[in-house]
Amino acid sequence: MRLSKRLKAITQFVSDNSKIIDIGCDHALLDIYLYQNLKNVSIIASDIHEGAVKQAKKNIEKYNLDGKIDLRLGDGLDVIDNNEVDTIIISGMGFYTIEDILTNPEKMQNINTIIIQSNTDIVKLRKFVIKLGFKIEEEVLVKDKDIIYTVIKFVRGIEKYSYDEIYFGPRILEDKNELFYEYYNKKLLKYENLLLQLPKGQLASKIHHLNLIRIIKKQVSDKKEPTK
Numbered sequence: 001m002r003l004s005k006r007l008k009a010i011t012q013f014v015s016d017n018s019k020i021i022d023i024g025c026d027h028a029l030l031d032i033y034l035y036q037n038l039k040n041v042s043i044i045a046s047d048i049h050e051g052a053v054k055q056a057k058k059n060i061e062k063y064n065l066d067g068k069i070d071l072r073l074g075d076g077l078d079v080i081d082n083n084e085v086d087t088i089i090i091s092g093m094g095f096y097t098i099e100d101i102l103t104n105p106e107k108m109q110n111i112n113t114i115i116i117q118s119n120t121d122i123v124k125l126r127k128f129v130i131k132l133g134f135k136i137e138e139e140v141l142v143k144d145k146d147i148i149y150t151v152i153k154f155v156r157g158i159e160k161y162s163y164d165e166i167y168f169g170p171r172i173l174e175d176k177n178e179l180f181y182e183y184y185n186k187k188l189l190k191y192e193n194l195l196l197q198l199p200k201g202q203l204a205s206k207i208h209h210l211n212l213i214r215i216i217k218k219q220v221s222d223k224k225e226p227t228k
């Protein structure tokens with residue numbers, strides 16, 4: 001079973017012996033891979049759309065895993081009882097959908113790990129999940145078909161973060177790689193262009209963009225060019 005680079009990056013953060021729900025499983029390929037490659041995991045694969053659940057069922061049957069992966073139709077955490085799960089995986093959705101799903105204090109009680117790849121608003125996502133009582137254990141940038149994604153593993157705990165750590169990710173800042181510089185140099189260009197195009201008088205927006213440009217420049221300026 002071959003997974004996309006994006007989904008593969010998620011799998012490296014999932015531990016043996018965990019009780020997982022993959023919310024918004026769609027094709028369930030991630031869940032099939034996890035079942036095949038981890039020890040002693042229980043997996044609930046769920047989706048809100050019937051079509052997705054049907055496709056997931058076909059894939060699960062194709063890999064002879066019927067009855068091994070528990071497939072459920074429904075919205076977010078509604079499909080589980082309180083003690084069934086300790087690990088949530090959510091990938092390929094926007095921040096506001098993820099926020100809606102995780103705003104469920106009763107069902108979140110026994111969750112100790114959340115692994116997320118959000119398609120939007122990574123900074124808001126970090127702030128939101130930290131407020132739920134989690135800290136960032138691991139993070140990675142991954143490039144898949146020319147798009148750079150961020151995958152984050154949150155675990156229960158308290159850790160204080162600086163502004164830059166919330167913006168870039170504390171674990172990502174500890175180990176800046178080529179993708180980091182590629183991603184943020186592109187963002188820098190985007191914000192510099194946006195700044196030039198801002199209509200006169202938009203002072204708050206101007207200050208916001210100038211601030212982003214300042215903090216990104218600070219973080220990308222330490223890149224050492226290879227010596228010739």
Ligand SMILES: C[S@@+](CC[C@H](N)C(=O)[O-])C[C@H]1O[C@@H](n2cnc3c(N)ncnc32)[C@H](O)[C@@H]1O
Pocket residue numbers: 023024025026027046047048049052074075076090091092093097101
């Ligand atoms: C773009 S797909 C991502 C599929 C897969 N997780 C991935 O990363 O490749 C998003 C999936 O989330 C499902 N979804 C959206 N909102 C949901 C919700 N509130 N509860 C469960 N599934 C949801 C959609 O039906 C869709 O199948």
